[in-house]
Amino acid sequence: MPPDKPLNLIAACAENRVMGRQGKPPWHIPEDFAWLQEKTAGTVVVLGRLTFAAWPRARLDGRRPVVITRDRSLAGGGVLVADSVPSALAIAQRLPGEIMVCGGQRVFAETLLLAHRLYLTLVHAEIPGDAYFPEWRHLAWREVSRRESHDSRHRYTFFVLERS
Numbered sequence: 001m002p003p004d005k006p007l008n009l010i011a012a013c014a015e016n017r018v019m020g021r022q023g024k025p026p027w028h029i030p031e032d033f034a035w036l037q038e039k040t041a042g043t044v045v046v047l048g049r050l051t052f053a054a055w056p057r058a059r060l061d062g063r064r065p066v067v068i069t070r071d072r073s074l075a076g077g078g079v080l081v082a083d084s085v086p087s088a089l090a091i092a093q094r095l096p097g098e099i100m101v102c103g104g105q106r107v108f109a110e111t112l113l114l115a116h117r118l119y120l121t122l123v124h125a126e127i128p129g130d131a132y133f134p135e136w137r138h139l140a141w142r143e144v145s146r147r148e149s150h151d152s153r154h155r156y157t158f159f160v161l162e163r164s
């Protein structure tokens, strides 16, 4: 058996860990969306049903989606489905390519401790919302890179962190 491939998470959250509101992102940050598209192109993307439904390009640009849902009718046309995070990760391990876990809330909560690498866009604001990225600051991370940026409404930092 080949060794397990490392798990990567990619997320954007505010300082108060908010990452979604009423099923949508709580902001419109084109640079972050471009970062997500770039980092996940050609990878195996593991994501919950709502995150998949809200991302029309999830099955394009060489992405191979593994969608976590009880709805098996979503399978087909290159989309694989699993009814739990562990079975989604087992499927992802058997597919070629890097694994990128893309959310939502429960998916991140169940995978954060397994993550090797975290691509985190931290939006420097307290933002109201109803979907949260799990607590990550108390874990030991090595900073691989950071890049500060901003648009007319927000300041944000693109972090790449690895578990140390």
Ligand SMILES: NC(=O)c1ccc[n+]([C@@H]2O[C@H](COP(=O)([O-])OP(=O)(O)OC[C@H]3O[C@@H](n4cnc5c(N)ncnc54)[C@H](OP(=O)(O)O)[C@@H]3O)[C@@H](O)[C@H]2O)c1
Binding pocket: 010, 011, 012, 013, 019, 020, 021, 022, 023, 024, 025, 026, 047, 048, 049, 050, 051, 052, 068, 069, 070, 071, 083, 084, 085, 102, 103, 104, 105, 106, 107, 110, 131
């Ligand atoms: N900023 C970011 O980085 C980021 C990333 C992703 C999402 N979001 C935001 O988060 C919100 C959507 O996320 P969400 O957490 O509400 O939904 P989600 O995880 O995308 O989808 C929820 C559905 O996925 C399935 N599911 C998710 N986790 C599961 C688990 N651990 N075990 C079994 N099934 C599971 C269930 O599907 P069934 O009901 O079909 O069984 C569940 O109803 C939106 O506001 C979105 O914009 C933000």
